[in-house]
Amino acid sequence: MIGRARKKALAIGVFSVVVSVMCGLIATRLLITNDDEFQTSFFFLVKTTSVTSFPVVTSLLNDLNIVNSELGRIGQSAALISDFISMFWINGSVMMKVQTEKGSTASLEFLGMIVESL
Numbered sequence: 001m002i003g004r005a006r007k008k009a010l011a012i013g014v015f016s017v018v019v020s021v022m023c024g025l026i027a028t029r030l031l032i033t034n035d036d037e038f039q040t041s042f043f044f045l046v047k048t049t050s051v052t053s054f055p056v057v058t059s060l061l062n063d064l065n066i067v068n069s070e071l072g073r074i075g076q077s078a079a080l081i082s083d084f085i086s087m088f089w090i091n092g093s094v095m096m097k098v099q100t101e102k103g104s105t106a107s108l109e110f111l112g113m114i115v116e117s118l
Contacts, residue, residue, distance in 0.1 A: 009074050013081025017089065020050035047093055051086040054079045 024046030032039045057079035058067070066072040095109065 006074070006077070009077035010081055012074070012078035014085065016052060016078065016082045017050060017085045020052075021046060021089075024050060044093065044097075047090055051090065052079060052082050054083040 025043070028039060028042045028046060032042060054076075058076055061067045061072045061075055067076070098109075
């Protein structure tokens with residue numbers, strides 16, 4: 001489904017992740033100014049809550065009986081692209097955090113995770 005995604009679905013999927021992360025980061029910057037450790041925790045929280053799950057979107061479209069319509073297909077394609085981008089975003093940030101704590105072995109683990117998910 002990702003390979004056949006139209007430009008609209010691709011743009012919606014990418015912008016849904018980017019806009020939600022940017023809004024969360026701006027809110028974090030405005031609300032938390034002087035505690036770096038607290039700001040780092042909120043940064044991770046923003047990344048994890050900006051995810052829109054593909055099964056949730058599909059279930060919602062199914063409840064509205066528009067799964068097979070053009071809007072439903074665009075919604076499913078956009079949700080799948082958004083979910084795919086979010087998966088790499090969250091896993092990458094977790095591996096970067098682990099790498100700073102453990103050392104260079106986390107880079108190989110992250111590379112293995114990318115190869116496995118493809």
